[in-house]
Amino acid sequence: MIRLEDIHKRYRSPVLRGIDLHVPAGCIYALIGPGASGKSVLLKVVAGLVRPERGKVYVDGEELGELDDLGLASVRRKIGMLFQNYALFDMTVFENIAFPLRRLYDLPDTEVRERVAERLARVALPGTEDRDPSRMSGGQKKRIGVARATVARPPIVLYDEPTAGLDPVTSQKIYDLIRDEQRAQGTTVMVISSDVSGVLSIADRVGMLHEGELVFDGTAEEARDSTIPAVRQFVHGLVEGPL
Amino acid sequence: MRSGLTRSIAALFEDAHQLGSLFGRTLYYLLHGKREKGSVARMMFEVGNKSLLFMCVTMGFIGAIIAFQTGLQAKKLVPDFSMIGATYLKLLVRDLAASLGALPLATRVGAGIAAELGSMVVTEQVDALRMCAADPVDYLVVPRFVASVVMGTVVLIIGGFVAYLAGMAVAQMVFDVNPHTFTNLSMVTTGDLTLGLFKCITYGGAIAIVSSQRGLATFGGSEGVGHATTEAVVGSCFAIIVLNLIISTLGYFFVPAL
Numbered sequence A: 001m002i003r004l005e006d007i008h009k010r011y012r013s014p015v016l017r018g019i020d021l022h023v024p025a026g027c028i029y030a031l032i033g034p035g036a037s038g039k040s041v042l043l044k045v046v047a048g049l050v051r052p053e054r055g056k057v058y059v060d061g062e063e064l065g066e067l068d069d070l071g072l073a074s075v076r077r078k079i080g081m082l083f084q085n086y087a088l089f090d091m092t093v094f095e096n097i098a099f100p101l102r103r104l105y106d107l108p109d110t111e112v113r114e115r116v117a118e119r120l121a122r123v124a125l126p127g128t129e130d131r132d133p134s135r136m137s138g139g140q141k142k143r144i145g146v147a148r149a150t151v152a153r154p155p156i157v158l159y160d161e162p163t164a165g166l167d168p169v170t171s172q173k174i175y176d177l178i179r180d181e182q183r184a185q186g187t188t189v190m191v192i193s194s195d196v197s198g199v200l201s202i203a204d205r206v207g208m209l210h211e212g213e214l215v216f217d218g219t220a221e222e223a224r225d226s227t228i229p230a231v232r233q234f235v236h237g238l239v240e241g242p243l
Numbered sequence B: 001m002r003s004g005l006t007r008s009i010a011a012l013f014e015d016a017h018q019l020g021s022l023f024g025r026t027l028y029y030l031l032h033g034k035r036e037k038g039s040v041a042r043m044m045f046e047v048g049n050k051s052l053l054f055m056c057v058t059m060g061f062i063g064a065i066i067a068f069q070t071g072l073q074a075k076k077l078v079p080d081f082s083m084i085g086a087t088y089l090k091l092l093v094r095d096l097a098a099s100l101g102a103l104p105l106a107t108r109v110g111a112g113i114a115a116e117l118g119s120m121v122v123t124e125q126v127d128a129l130r131m132c133a134a135d136p137v138d139y140l141v142v143p144r145f146v147a148s149v150v151m152g153t154v155v156l157i158i159g160g161f162v163a164y165l166a167g168m169a170v171a172q173m174v175f176d177v178n179p180h181t182f183t184n185l186s187m188v189t190t191g192d193l194t195l196g197l198f199k200c201i202t203y204g205g206a207i208a209i210v211s212s213q214r215g216l217a218t219f220g221g222s223e224g225v226g227h228a229t230t231e232a233v234v235g236s237c238f239a240i241i242v243l244n245l246i247i248s249t250l251g252y253f254f255v256p257a258l
């Protein structure tokens, strides 16, 4: 479903240095790694928001580098994305969640209302349509972001730090939500998280980025048993190690 | 080895290229875009509302100062004030109303645009727009461009009018020039009006393009937004001065002053 081949991206210094990665359809792929290791940039490469200098990105069989704006837009329709910094617009909760539906599909108003209400109920914020997201808590904003990312029922959903800064109970609720949604819709999911134990509880596969390289790629089981020093240290939260 | 100078010249060309490309895309989406209804009107209100009072106060002071200083100098050359109003008006129409007014306009409108777009970039709202097939140029830059051109022009004209009135007051109070004598439109030609209007429109557009480009290129949290805002104001003012040089030179040949 998603395949990256030899992805290189640099800003002032190299950020991604030759990433090869494959996410099969219907899989929850967890991307872990220390801060500033390039996780967010990698997710944006998948969404076609960042163009790599080298390498190929295949999403649902299409190579993003070969697409024009129109082609890219049609690939992005298949992708829902939750951003690390919420990325909620200066509009009401309803307008935020309805935004992808209105921009990407031509649906009657009643259906838009129904789908937004259904999403809000799903993220446990029913009846908050008219509120202003900037006055809501971090956890609530994340959940509105989840609702917006999934409202158009995209076959691929990318979550960038869905639980950062949240308490453990809320975090677990969000993970459960992500997994239940994925199981129900059969979507392909990539999720970035620094909360390793939480995200491993729902992931089918795990990749770990370290200084722009994919130092580990395997199942959640394999990640827990890995003998690679950086992976061992990060997964088990040890103080001693190369990180 | 590339010296500092060649590097900064290269950076200048790179900037010019970026601005030109953003300008091109803005014009394209102006004609082909599918942005939200009402966004242009909202931006026009914002630009006008934010800058009108500031512009009137600044241009009032600047107008008074210019009239006072030129009056003092003129008195030494020709001790006759009968044409002071006419020349002052011509100066305002041809250049000063647009070029001096555009600088405070740049600080107000340019900083506003860059801060707004910059914070949308760092909170990833711009990425979220792109995920929903809303091109940031179409969705964010075009309404600001139109608003800045239209309302910028309106505000600059009002500012010029205020500067004229301030000059009139100074002329009467300091040099004893009767407002009737001061009000003398005889020297202003259609060419002057065209030139002045063209400057207003160009500066309004330049402020929007430079500031949008800076805003959309923001990186790195609130510090990045601050940096982009400063650069937007500096860049806009620089653009206004360069454009003034170009337009005034062309104007000298094609719309000669009497």
Ligand SMILES: Nc1ncnc2c1ncn2[C@@H]1O[C@H](COP(=O)(O)OP(=O)(O)O)[C@@H](O)[C@H]1O
Residues within 6 Å of the ligand: A011, A012, A015, A033, A034, A035, A036, A037, A038, A039, A040, A041, A042, B219
């Ligand atoms: N637009 C950009 N301009 C310059 N540097 C960037 C940009 N985006 C990301 N970076 C840099 O790339 C590195 C990786 O960033 P990121 O992917 O956000 O890390 P993380 O793994 O914490 O999500 C960081 O050092 C960051 O400063």
Ligand SMILES: [Mg+2]
Residues within 6 Å of the ligand: A039, A040, A041, A084, A160
């Ligand atoms: Mg990140």
